[in-house]
Amino acid sequence: MTNEATPTKVDVDRATGLTLTWPDGSATTYDLEELRVNCPCAECRGLRDRGEAAWPRPSSPLPLRIEDAELVGAWGISFRWNDGHSTGIFAWELLRAWRDERHADEQTH
Numbered sequence: 872m873t874n875e876a877t878p879t880k881v882d883v884d885r886a887t888g889l890t891l892t893w894p895d896g897s898a899t900t901y902d903l904e905e906l907r908v909n910c911p912c913a914e915c916r917g918l919r920d921r922g923e924a925a926w927p928r929p930s931s932p933l934p935l936r937i938e939d940a941e942l943v944g945a946w947g948i949s950f951r952w953n954d955g956h957s958t959g960i961f962a963w964e965l966l967r968a969w970r971d972e973r974h975a976d977e978q979t980h
C-alpha cells in the first residue's frame with residue numbers, strides 16, 4: 872500500500888458527500904450518489920453485473936443520505952446509508968483510482 876493513496880483528511884457531509892484531502896494537498900469530493908451507485912460490495916457489484924442500478928432501488932428513500940460513517944482500519948471507509956445499506960467498504964485506493972480516472976477524463980475533453 873502506498874502512502875500516496877492514503878488521505879490526510881477525511882470529511883464526511885451526510886447530506887452531500889465525502890471530501891478527501893491527499894498528501895499532495897489536493898482534495899477530491901465524491902457525491903453521495905456517485906458513492907452509492909458505485910458501491911463496491913458484492914451485492915451491488917452483482918446488480919451492476921446484471922445491468923441493474925445498485926441505487927436507487929424501488930424501496931430507496933429519497934434523498935440519499937449517509938446515516939453513519941466509519942473508518943475501516945487504515946485503508947478505507949464504510950457508510951451506513953439511509954436505505955439501510957452498509958456492506959460497501961470504499962478503500963482509499965479505489966477512491967484514489969476514481970479521482971485519477973476523473974482527471975484523465977478532464978484531460979481528454
Ligand SMILES: [Zn+2]
Pocket residue numbers: 910911912913914915916925956958959
Ligand atoms: Zn453495496
